[in-house]
Amino acid sequence: MLLTITTTHQPATDLGYLLHKNPARLQTIDIAYGQAHIFYPEATAERCTAALLLDIDPIGLVRNHRGPAGEGFALEQYVNDRPYAASSFLSTALSKAFNTAMNGTCKDRPELPEVLLPLEATVAVVPAANAEQLRRLFAPLGYEIDTQAYPLDPTVPEWGESRYFTLQLRHPALRLRDLLSHLYVLIPVLDNDKHYWVNEAEADKLLHRGAAWLPQHPDREFITRRYLRNLAEFVNPTLERLLDGDEPVSPLVLAAATEADAPEPAQAKQSLHDQRLDRVAEEIRRLGARRVLDLGCGEGKLVRRLLAQPQVEHILGLDVSVRELQRAQQRLHVAEMPPRQRERLTLTQGSLLYHDPRLAGYDAAAVVEVIEHLDESRLAAFEQVVFARAQPGAVLVTTPNADYNQRYESLSAGEFRHQDHRFEWSREQFSAWAAGVAERHGYRVRIEPLGPEAGEFGTPSQLAVFER
Ligand code: SAH
Secondary structure: EEEEEOOOOOOOOHHHHOOOOOOOEEEEEEEEOEEEEEEEEEOOOOOOOEEEEEEEHHHHHHHHOOOOOOOOOOOOOOOOOOOOOOOHHHHHHHHHHHEEEEEEEOOOOOHHHHEEEEEEEEEEEEOOOHHHHHHHHHHHHOOEEEEEEEEOOOOHHOOOEEEEOOOOOOOOOOOOOHHHHHHHHHHHHHHHOOOOOHHHHHHHHHHHHHHOOOOHHHHHHHHHHHOOOOHHHHHHHHHHHHOOOOOOOOOOHHHHHHHHOOOHHHHHHHHHHHHHHHHHHHHHHHHOOEEEEOOOOOOOHHHHHOOOOOOOOOOEEEEHHHHHHHHHHHHHHHHOOOHHHOOOEEEEEEOOOOOOOOOOOOOOEEOOOHHHHHHHHHHHHHHHHHHHHHHOOEEEEEEHHHHHHHHHHOOOOOOOOOOOOOOOOOOOHHHHHHHHHHHHOOOOOEEEOOOOHHHHHHEEEEEEEEEE
């Protein structure tokens, strides 16, 4: 079984740092039923490939009762696909050989694990029901997929094709650790080996390696079932933990809900969000910003206001949700815009949690009602991306004021205004966070109340204005 990982990122030999494996050396590690060899068939500044060759010992498997049970035919215990097909042994080898890379650490080059690389991976061979199944599992993660099928026996064509494929995955911009996690989880899912041992630890591994992408995967249930070998005692609690009552809402529903479901009084709700957007737009005018980022732009309500400001030359609206961006295109009638207007605007998909060089060189960035949609534990990544790397001249961040929540009768203590909110901060929490960010990245910051004042509870929203 052979896995190769290739990048054309420059210099491509960064792959060696990322994997913590020196391209000049062949390394061999022992795994329970065989060995994994790691080597680099090519390592130049333009293109670098790391290979992991897995050598499984079928006899060792038999001795340890880990091989096929031999129900099929007399010699099945000895003659089987385990040495050749990608299976849970590959996951074991990945986590043993590339554990540091999978955890996103790189001692020598700490920034590298967050960099989005052009990556290509080839696995020879994976078992799968058919090529479509491979597509269903990998395409939602953004891969371009090629598969090669093999006849069961080239000398007996009437037997048709085998269930083994060479799988080739290509991604234009992905963190290496994400590629490794995808393979780690999905290979055993495809293999569906019923002799695979499942316990609580397996469920934890799935949650750990899948946390960042599995909840959004359309086949998350199938993946969870297969990974946990259909054992109901593990599958159900794991699905619950995975989704954590936070079933990812389709972005369309989300967009509608952000406004409509917020338990803000029916009439105030439109105007509160409009007030926020108007206030931020006003601030951008005051700053005289010409190049403006709208981060988490949603359906483009702020973009519309910015297009109306003549001093704004270019707006980059970025959102993680493709559906939101499509809505923005429609609502702003981008297709019908005159060319000069259209040139002022770029709408693009991206995540605020990963370094994105396109965000550099702007005068101001608006982040309106977005941070509370990020996991609190990922705010450090957001801070890195926006304040350390993109470094706009000014950053305008709005977020709900949790102190005000007591004013909403429909909201019990500790509950959030919207089901996709991961946290809501008091005025004190927000200002502590803002002061820390400003200090760490050379900005000064002031915080303003936003919306109608309600005595000791303050206002429903709060705005931080950071200036460099
Ligand atoms: N700023 C808009 C939308 C706010 S709703 C407005 O004020 O109208 C929050 C938006 O953040 C959603 O569109 C959601 O898709 C986006 N979002 C959530 N997580 C994100 C991430 N990691 N990167 C970029 N956008 C994200």
